[in-house]
Amino acid sequence: MxxxxxxxxxxxxxxxxxxxxxxxxxxxxxxxxxxxxxxxxxxxxxxxxxxxxxxxxxxxxxxxxxxxxxxxxxxxxxxxxxxxxxxxxxxxxxxxxxxxxxxxxxxxxxxxxxxxxxxxxxxxxxxxxxxxxxxxxxxxxxxxxxxxxxxxxxxxxxxxxxxxxxxxxxxxTAIDVLKYTIKPDFDNEYIKWLDNSKLILLTAHRRENIGVPLERIFEAVKEIVDRYQDVKVIYPVHKNPILIETAKKVFENMERIKLIEPLDVVTFHNLISKSHIILTDSGGIQEEAPALNIPVVVLRDSTERQEGVEAGTLLMAGTDKEKIVEKVCSLMERKDEYERVAKSINPYGxxxxxxxxxxxxxxxxx
The missing domain is CATH 3.40.50.2000 (Glycogen Phosphorylase B;)
Known part of the structure; x- marks a missing residue:
């Protein structure tokens, strides 16, 4: 054996x-x-x-x-x-x-x-x-x-x-997991909070982004929320005191940005499935979201998932505030661009x- x-x-x-x-x-x-x-x-x-x-x-x-x-x-x-x-x-x-x-x-x-x-x-x-x-x-x-x-x-x-x-x-195997976690009738307090708003799900925790790059990301998110009244943001904040402090400082008094504890995988995957756009510096979500036809804006200067960029499922923005806003605005305002990214063939299996x-x-x- x-x-x-x-x-x-x-x-x-x-x-x-x-x-x-x-x-x-x-x-x-x-x-x-x-x-x-x-x-x-x-x-x-x-x-x-x-x-x-x-x-x-x-x-x-x-x-x-x-x-x-x-x-x-x-x-x-x-x-x-x-x-x-x-x-x-x-x-x-x-x-x-x-x-x-x-x-x-x-x-x-x-x-x-x-x-x-x-x-x-x-x-x-x-x-x-x-x-x-x-x-x-x-x-x-x-x-x-x-x-x-x-x-x-x-x-x-x-x-x-x-x-x-x-x-x-x-x-x-990230695609395999979705068979266990996605539930068509999923509902919870965060879904209710969204009401009829478009969800932008944010994940940001990379070591190399902590500091000024993270602040630029957060400032871009603030501008996006100010620009689009039908958008709400959920940000599961990694248990890093620096991340928590920075997020609270930049997003203070932003009613349409919700900072929450890290989520279990079932809740997280179902929030992905109900998102309009993903903003992330994470890795796995670059594979999961395209499988659910959700556009991803990558908050890193490079990605090891280059096939997602080539397939059109990932849009690279880095941590530059203007580029992040530009990519999100294009998805928000151009239906053809949104459909192109959302319906690109997922290269991950x-x-x-x-x-x-x-x-x-x-x-x-x-």
Whole structure:
């Protein structure tokens, strides 16, 4: 019986790993071990509860003001002991978090095969996003299975010299998750608050945007709300004191901008589905929103999801106030532009990525 250890530590990882774990649980001939690092805590636990995933191990590393060095070194030490006890055949990681990098390095030190889901995303700028770009490149060097979500990600891995026999285009598991979370009759206090207004859903939390770039983003949002009386904004604010303080300062007395706690994945996905436009510096939402035909304005200078830009589902604005306002106004005022972006073909797959990944993990050896 093959033993597969799945390791993750943040809310976005948990969301995208959940359908893979659920698929593993269905299969015969596999012993699935789930290990969470606790790089995030409350937000991670929300996802585990929603998908009814009970970790076999929880490293519980999270502490106040944790540094990247602390996260990496602590996971390396704690996970090393677990890998030596469990002796998995494969360690499965996702994406580009510090948990992903540290778990992969721990598996490598123990000569355990590494499966990397969402492999091949690149900006080739080591500080954008930081530290994610370097994390995913380093995982790519030592991984044995590379599950690329798109052809572009596949081509990045080929250019970097990866063995073509170990690269698979599967689509992104983010699309699989929507089958579990989207509910046509979904309703809650935020939906009621919208009334008949058009929702702009804002997510902004990237390390590289904190400070002046974030203030420019918020000023752009203020101008948009002032310009369009039929618009309301919901901003789930990441639990970072600097983000919270900045948002409260800039959005003070703005009745049509609602600052809320981070949302569980079901509520968040259903808010995406009811949005008119998404403004984001996040990663996963760049894949999820196009699957629901919602235009996305990306608040970053570069994106590792370039295929979304090429497909027309993503509009790049960076953190320049004028560019953000310009992109949103074009979508608000030009029906043809809105329809073009909303109805562009989503390049991130058909919702079968998880079953493809599990088939490959169980059917072949590297």
């Amino acid at each position: 093959k033993k597969i250890m799945v390791v993750f530590g943040t809310r976005p990882e948990a969301i995208k790993m959940a359908p893979v774990i659920k698929e593993l649980y269905k299969r015969d001939g596999v012993n699935t071990i789930v290990c969470v690092t606790g790089q995030h805590r409350e937000m991670l636990n929300q996802v585990l509860e929603i998908f009814d995933i009970k970790p076999d191990y929880n490293l519980e590393i999270m502490k106040e003001s944790q540094t990247l060095g602390y996260i990496t070194s602590t996971i390396l030490m704690k996970l090393d002991e677990i890998i030596k006890i469990e002796k998995p055949d494969i360690v499965v990681v996702h994406g580009d978090t510090t948990t992903t990098f540290a778990a992969s390095l721990s598996a490598f030190y123990n000569k355990v095969e590494i499966a990397h889901i969402e492999a091949g995303l690149r900006t080739y700028n080591k500080y954008s996003p930081y530290p994610e770009e370097v994390n995913r490149q380093m995982v790519g060097i030592i991984s044995d299975y590379n599950f690329a979500p798109t052809k572009l990600a596949y081509e990045n891995l080929i250019k970097e010299g990866k063995n073509i026999k170990n690269i698979y285009i599967t689509g992104n 058909d919702g079968t990525a998880s079953s493809q990944i599990v088939d490959i993990l169980l059917e072949r050896n590297v």
